[in-house]
Amino acid sequence: MPDPEELKQFHDLAEEIKALGADSPEYKAFETVISQTDAMLSALSKKPKNGPVPVVSERNRSQLVGAHLMIGNAAEKLLGTEISEALKEKVRNLADLAAKNHRVLRSYQPDKDPKSLPRLLEDARTVTVDTRGTKLADSLSGAQSRRQPIVYMDDQGKKTAGVFTPKKVNDYWGDLQKIFEAEADDPRNALSQDAKDMLKGFLENYWNVFPQVVQYNRHGTLNKDPRGRRELDLTSMIAGISDVRTNKTSPAFLANAFKIAYPQLQGQDLNRVFGAGMMERLSQKTDPHFVSTGIQVDSAGIMDGSRTDTRNAAMYSVAELFGVSHLVAQAVPMKLIGENGEAVEGTFMMKAKGMDPENLPQEAMYINEDSLTGTNGKGYRDLADLQVLDYLCGNVDRHGGNMFYLFDRNHKFCGVQAIDNDCSCGLLVPSNKNNVNKLVVPKNMKIISRSMYDKVMTMQPEELRFALRGFGLSEKELNCSAKRLVNLKAELKKGAVTVVEDKDFRKINARKLSQLKAKDAQGNGLNLFTRASNQICAFTRFRMDQHGVYNDFADTDAIGEYNRALPGATDREIEKTDLLLQWMDRVTNTGFWHFHKGTSPQFEAMREAARNYKEYQQRIKARIDNANSPARKNDPDAPYDALVREEELEEMARLKKRMAETADTYLAGKGNATRNPYTRSRKEVAGFVKAFGQTGETVKEEEIQTLRKQGKRADEEAARRESAQQGPAAGL
Numbered sequence: 001m002p003d004p005e006e007l008k009q010f011h012d013l014a015e016e017i018k019a020l021g022a023d024s025p026e027y028k029a030f031e032t033v034i035s036q037t038d039a040m041l042s043a044l045s046k047k048p049k050n051g052p053v054p055v056v057s058e059r060n061r062s063q064l065v066g067a068h069l070m071i072g073n074a075a076e077k078l079l080g081t082e083i084s085e086a087l088k089e090k091v092r093n094l095a096d097l098a099a100k101n102h103r104v105l106r107s108y109q110p111d112k113d114p115k116s117l118p119r120l121l122e123d124a125r126t127v128t129v130d131t132r133g134t135k136l137a138d139s140l141s142g143a144q145s146r147r148q149p150i151v152y153m154d155d156q157g158k159k160t161a162g163v164f165t166p167k168k169v170n171d172y173w174g175d176l177q178k179i180f181e182a183e184a185d186d187p188r189n190a191l192s193q194d195a196k197d198m199l200k201g202f203l204e205n206y207w208n209v210f211p212q213v214v215q216y217n218r219h220g221t222l223n224k225d226p227r228g229r230r231e232l233d234l235t236s237m238i239a240g241i242s243d244v245r246t247n248k249t250s251p252a253f254l255a256n257a258f259k260i261a262y263p264q265l266q267g268q269d270l271n272r273v274f275g276a277g278m279m280e281r282l283s284q285k286t287d288p289h290f291v292s293t294g295i296q297v298d299s300a301g302i303m304d305g306s307r308t309d310t311r312n313a314a315m316y317s318v319a320e321l322f323g324v325s326h327l328v329a330q331a332v333p334m335k336l337i338g339e340n341g342e343a344v345e346g347t348f349m350m351k352a353k354g355m356d357p358e359n360l361p362q363e364a365m366y367i368n369e370d371s372l373t374g375t376n377g378k379g380y381r382d383l384a385d386l387q388v389l390d391y392l393c394g395n396v397d398r399h400g401g402n403m404f405y406l407f408d409r410n411h412k413f414c415g416v417q418a419i420d421n422d423c424s425c426g427l428l429v430p431s432n433k434n435n436v437n438k439l440v441v442p443k444n445m446k447i448i449s450r451s452m453y454d455k456v457m458t459m460q461p462e463e464l465r466f467a468l469r470g471f472g473l474s475e476k477e478l479n480c481s482a483k484r485l486v487n488l489k490a491e492l493k494k495g496a497v498t499v500v501e502d503k504d505f506r507k508i509n510a511r512k513l514s515q516l517k518a519k520d521a522q523g524n525g526l527n528l529f530t531r532a533s534n535q536i537c538a539f540t541r542f543r544m545d546q547h548g549v550y551n552d553f554a555d556t557d558a559i560g561e562y563n564r565a566l567p568g569a570t571d572r573e574i575e576k577t578d579l580l581l582q583w584m585d586r587v588t589n590t591g592f593w594h595f596h597k598g599t600s601p602q603f604e605a606m607r608e609a610a611r612n613y614k615e616y617q618q619r620i621k622a623r624i625d626n627a628n629s630p631a632r633k634n635d636p637d638a639p640y641d642a643l644v645r646e647e648e649l650e651e652m653a654r655l656k657k658r659m660a661e662t663a664d665t666y667l668a669g670k671g672n673a674t675r676n677p678y679t680r681s682r683k684e685v686a687g688f689v690k691a692f693g694q695t696g697e698t699v700k701e702e703e704i705q706t707l708r709k710q711g712k713r714a715d716e717e718a719a720r721r722e723s724a725q726q727g728p729a730a731g732l
Contacts, residue, residue: 006101006121007045013094014038020087027083030074034094037067044117055114061105068102071095072466079475092475099469103317107325126333127152127348129164132341148336150348162329162350164336165309168422177203179285189275198262199274205261251279254286299437300396301427301480307472308422309347314471315393315421321467322392322455324385328418329353329404352417354404357535360543366411367539372513377505379406379413380513383528384500385452386418387440392456392464392484395424396437398528400535413536425473429483432491435526442491444526446516447500453492461485581610602669603682606662606689613655620648660693 014034021027044060047053056064075095079088104120129152148164183189184199191199258279259265270279302308312331319328334348355364390398397420406415430436432443448456461482468478491497508516513533518526525531663686670683 006097006125007041007118010041010094010097010101011038013090013097017087017090017094020084020090022078022081022083022087024078024081024083026074026078026081030071030078030091033067033070033074037064037071037098040064040067041117053116053118056105056108056110056117056120058110060117061108061110065102065105068098068105069463069466071098072102072469073460073462076462076465092469095466096470099317099466102466103320103470106320126335126345128335128337128343130337132337132339150336160350162348164334164346164348165312165422166336166344166346168307168309168346176286179282183278183282183285189278191274195274198258198265202258202261206257251283254279254282299428299439300394300423300425301477302423302425303427303474306426306474306477310471311424311473312347312349312421314425314468314473315389315395315418317467317471318393318464319389321463322385322389322452322459324389324452326353326415326417327382327386327389328421331421349419352404352419354406354415354417355539356404357401357539357542360539362543363407363411364539364543367405367407367536369537371407371411371413371536372533373510375412375506375508376408376414377503377508379415379532380508380516380529381449381502381505382416383532384445384447384449384505386416387445387528388448388452388456388488389418390424390439391430391441391445391488392481393421393424394426394428394430394439394480394484395421396428396439397421397423398438398440398531400525400531403528403532403535405532405536405539416532425468425471425477425481427476427480429480429487432487432496440527442488442496444518445497446518446527446529448492448497449505450499450501453499456485456488456492459485581607581614600666600669602662602666603686606659606666606686609655609659609662609693610689613652613659616651616655620652656693658693660690663687663690663693 017034018031040063044056044064045053072095075091075098078091079095083091101121108115108120129150131150148166149162150164151159151161153159180199180202184191184196255270258270259268265273271277302311310333312329313333316325316328316331319325329349329352331347331349333345335343335345337343355361355367386398386403389395398418402420403416403418405413406417408414428436428439430439430441432441435441435444464481464485465478468481513529516527516529517533518530520526525534666686667683667690670679
């Protein structure tokens, strides 16, 4: 049986609180509930003389959940009275521990996975993953920090995929300074002492040149910074931004900034001063610290020195509290042991469900504006509920790219799951006048589900505060969460948001969706209905822009096992060819347009050439995929493309050339014929094949949309013809 250290910690804190004492009704109520809960925990953790510790039944679970919630409520009331600082500290510590216990008990399902109380409390502990001797995937860049994708095996043998964010404290000036100091001290750069000094002093010098700068205030307007928030302003300057929506650093701008900070560099070649590539490296490394990060953190009211990574877990806790845990990717505390044996504290966010706009699978080619109509309504209810959740948590960074999108087998939109919740749970308490950054205020929400409305109106501020305990948030931040809840209730009572019955979300069609959308004067989406629908309509273009690359790291082996290198251009070529074949099928009697006659030998020759190219690519990939192949044995970590043989490259070039030649032959035979709609469509496809065979470039988004519209019209025509042949249906 696991050592119930958490039970001892709870008992010790309870005794220390009793020893300190206080003379008030609030203290007496708190002392009573912690004594009762301590007795319950002790009774359920005792091992009988014969047999194991009993499992926690549903009745036990319900009693413990209620008891811990009572602790939270009593603690909030006691903390609102005049008590000693020593007692306050103990009460907060016990409330934090009770909140952690409450979260694990709340999600416990005794009918599916019965556990003893010690085992349950052990599950609430921070997960520790040892990565020594393993090969990790490349880290990802997020708005707040670098994130490490990992797949680990838990003690139950379950493989879990997600991303680990190291402990992150809000200190953008310090983070930027470390980047410049690291380059200055890197012996590989072989810099002169003057060059080192300039790198280390760049930020301070640049600040002194531009002491008066601008930033976005909480209402989105530009004004002079009254607080001299250097890290935000310098990030803005380093990025070279006149429009805050631009978020990339520029080597050219950095070079110019150095010449402004150090006038003696005017007219000099910086490659000679700092070495070749210095501005490019600095540009890449400062990129995660672009201006929108500073604006998001500032507008959320997250103060310097506060942790940001734990806010992902805090928002998941609030989602659980409101019964919508599916809306947020689960996040938990984690420690990662690196190669040096040291444990790095941070937060692990499990892989979200759905399609990632920045890493789309091939099925995304079938997602378009049609995916937004004829739905079951769950996706729109999710958006409505997520707007409320973001408001309650003060999340100012909910754009279309930090949600994963779910679709049913008919490619209809059916849900979202939110990620990247770092910019939440700060001191922001917005009015209802304007959005704050990307936080949607009630007047722009448009609708709220009946179930969410009922939960908001019955939720007590102390319950919300309790749900946010244990994540390192300050008392002021907890108080602001309660204020946001009170404000939202007031707006809902005024009727600022329309209440929609849960079952009626399926009635949302194109017309109703257009009524739910909201934009500002610049065309920016003011709510999630606008942002999500815009994102979904662009999935095909996003997929084409990503050139076929799709990395589902959840399918890789767990840490400690072999991770094969991801495929590159080979997979992209196969997918492109496959798309062309699908389009050819669509405009012939083998596809959806099944009601017309066959095709010419020239068109069939073109299709055969494309099929041959695809099959040859697949054979190459299968050869390299074989773990026993000489190529893979010699270099297990090499990407696919590095293992393609020279003769295979030559054959691929020949087959691709053949595609272009057959397309050219078909087009030459058709001349200017355009009267037949099927011929027009086939000529379009032939044009795609020719371009692909000659240059490898993918088709354009507008061309895809043209084919889709033609296909839709043809399908409708086919349905009309079939209906005409069958005659009118009886009774209609």
